[in-house]
Amino acid sequence: MEVKSQNVVVLRWGHRPRDERLTTHVALTARALGASGMILTDAEDEGIKKSIDRVVSNWGGQFFFRMGIPWKNAVKQWRDKGDTVVHLTVYGENIQTSDVIQRIRATRKDVLVIVGSQKVPSRFFSSSVSDFNVAVGNQPYSECSCLAVFLDRFFLGQELSKEFTGARIRIVPRRHGKKVVQEAKFKS
């Protein structure tokens, strides 16, 4: 299906040391909802990298986590390939009332999704950086939930049923209680 061929990578901007948990949540959201990887720009945080690498090692899939790259370089590299840049911002086109998701899909290009925080550089809004500015509602919100709804809609919900290959552990969904299985090939 066409939409499946568009890779999505998340660019996280504006991370400060006190944001460790929030940025970890953004990365887990990116992975669980179908993104291929995340780039933490203009900052490094070994704690987050370790958490995410451990999740990937246990729960499978191919998600990558890179950090320390300046945002300008990451965006330039993406644009030089001719791919699409989306900036998630409360000021952008409303994902519900506009056709912005359809227009992003129609580019058929891979998508770099910029997830900022407060006070992003004003250049993020310009067409020299972002092809699309997308708002998940125009109310104060969380960058984490905003990314979640964007990905869920972009992938038409199908990301939530995909299998993560190479997982050591796996949850079996249940109406009540918990069931976790350890994959046989990893059992000692």
Added chain:
Amino acid sequence: MEVKSQNVVVLRWGHRPRDERLTTHVALTARALGASGMILTDAEDEGIKKSIDRVVSNWGGQFFFRMGIPWKNAVKQWRDKGDTVVHLTVYGENIQTSDVIQRIRATRKDVLVIVGSQKVPSRFFSSSVSDFNVAVGNQPYSECSCLAVFLDRFFLGQELSKEFTGARIRIVPRRHGKKVVQEAKFKS
């Protein structure tokens, strides 16, 4: 429309002082995505209350924020009314591959959504507390994104186009740049 008549209230469990930003994000997500209010159980945090009250005062709507109530009381009160309790957990029924959302809608009752954190009491999973255990994918995730996707799907996306009454400020969505208007009746 039927779905509109079901009120959703979020119950946030497991908040610790270091979670201030995360719990604020959960509350903003609840408000932006159509919940009527949030109860922070078994903890109090004046900082979060102030942030949320300020958002409601500036951006409108009727969202309430209560805190300090023991979770057992909040759940008991809800169940005594005969309303529905949903627990968001990675171990629950997958929102994409099961019909759980349709079954919750079919109750036609108001919905209390329990958003935990790690290590919730095992009773949360039992039918004495939760009518439904719902997973937004069965991968490690963020409670914030999980709530966002649940609400977006429960309200069929319509929550993102609703107007927040009594707002002092309002964003006008734009393809590029920012536009904020101050409502005339609040101008000095």
